[in-house]
Amino acid sequence: MFIHLALRSLWSRKGSVLLTFFAITVSVFVLLGVETIRHQAKSSFNNTVSGIDLIVGARTGDVNLLLYSVFRLGNATNNISWQSYQAIANDPKVAWTIPLSLGDSHKGYRVMGTTDEYFQHFRYGGDRALVLAQGKAFRDTFDIVLGSAVARALGYQLGDKIVLAHGLGSTSFSKHEDSPFEVVGILQTTGTPVDQTLHVSLAGIEAIHAGWPSGSPTSSYPSTDQHSSHQHTHSQAASADQHETHHEENPDAITAFMVGLTSKLATFQMQRQINTYSGEALLAILPGVTISQLWQMMAVMEHTLQLIAALVLLASLLGLAAMLLATLRERGPEIAVMRAIGASPLFVFALLEVEAIIISLASCVLAALLLTVGASLSADWLAAQFSLVMDSGPILNSGSALILGLVLAATIIITLVPGIQAYRYALREQL
Known part of the structure; x- marks a missing residue:
């Protein structure tokens, strides 16, 4: 019942919700893409030579x-x-x-x-x-x-x-x-x-x-x-x-x-x-040890890409919070009706959190699906153009799962602001 109510509420504002949904999807796709490329590049880098002592x-x-x-x-x-x-x-x-x-x-x-x-x-x-x-x-x-x-x-x-x-x-x-x-x-x-x-x-x-004793061809200069x-x-x-x-x-x-x-x-x-x-x-x-040292020297570039992707995601989540804040006034009658039928202010707060989680979760699922399909379709092109050979195993790894968990956690934290505002509004609302 609670999830159904959240979905109906999101559908009533489908225009702004879809825009926010696609923005978060793109952001999560970029973040997962950076992590996947980083993981595959590191794997390819470490496997440049194998079995050489x-x-x-x-x-x-x-x-x-x-x-x-x-x-x-x-x-x-x-x-x-x-x-x-x-x-x-x-x-x-x-x-x-x-x-x-x-x-x-x-x-x-x-x-x-x-x-x-x-x-x-x-x-x-x-x-x-x-x-x-x-x-x-x-x-x-x-x-x-x-x-x-x-x-x-x-x-x-x-x-x-x-x-x-x-x-x-x-x-x-x-x-x-x-x-x-x-x-x-x-x-x-x-x-x-x-x-x-x-x-x-x-x-x-x-x-x-x-005939190249000095690094260049020996030549003479004939007169005829x-x-x-x-x-x-x-x-x-x-x-x-x-x-x-x-x-x-x-x-x-x-x-x-x-x-x-x-x-x-x-x-x-x-x-x-x-x-x-x-x-x-x-x-x-020892090639393996030296390759690890070389990769550590490239850590600055790796961390820079991760930071840029994280900032893109943060901007999208802030947009989600802004969307929820902007719709609070429009949702005044909706909140008043819920209060009239016995919903508590905490119920209203939880409703906004669940709505935000649904948007982020759906964005994460779509982004992961797009990345998996995109990586499979572009594997030959990546190998041909960038010499990046994708592993035959699953695209998403433990690092990707951690990122998705952090995205959902960040969604809950950022949605606290509009959630608290809705909680206070519900306290003041009298029908």
Whole structure:
């Protein structure tokens, strides 16, 4: 009876009630959306790499090593000699390693040289393996495998030829034009920096840098056009020979490498062993720990988004209180009739609180429904445009449930003002 009376009262003022209802729905949707994106982004961030025990690079800061080796951001302070890499890779406690060679790019996207172990052992998102959407992994020196975002943004297909550039800028005047790569594979979307990366073999990296001892191609300045033409022909012939030959020689140095150990118990022992390696200055980090440190550095942005969403919700709830206050005078006859049939002032107070709770509760249900449907329909688009892979589980989590509880609590508190006004009005009303 009490709920029925509250619903009839709201229906009699359906115009203003609907406006308030939609305003709160939008606010709750924004608040839940921010929480969901924050949760999914944090989950994707923490799952950028999975199953990797150590990442090893030249001695630098922990975060810097993580940024350039995993997120392809920034630059290494130094390289690692191949001899040092082999010495650690051959340790009995090491099950497998993934060498990484960085330093080249293509139209603003990073190029990474690696080996077949990358496709065999690299994991992300809770032990998910890399899967090829098209084609195959690289086999020859000048094969290249693209991340999904690279292929989509640049419109590449299998069989296309790609010229890599020396350095990391989006534009470069030092291009490896004599050694184009052929696209042989395109990876499925992972929601990680893998999507933004072009993958080649270490042999391919060595091949395109042959004759680049100082970081730029060696060149001479011929005095005649005939000599220039002869040199160009010789360069083309050399390039053709490179394409026909699969380079098996090891590189002189790599940028970093990932390590999988035979036993998790050996992690800290191996980390100390690498950090105190006498051959050269090396640093080994635990990727999970360093990723957590990096996320904490981004906490300011996270809290700012939450604050903005909370302020939007507060504005809507204040609008709800203002609506209830504005209708008190119009509801004078209604309150008088209720008082005449024996309703107490406390009954009138409770009626306004229940009306506000009904509006907020309905708004929360609709906002949660819209978010669930919207997230399901836009999952592929979010993965394609923002590399944000939504979890297969329920969209709403414990954080979302806490937010909905706080919304209802805030509704009760804010409605105290019009409720007290209605209580006093009911006390004064005499029929």
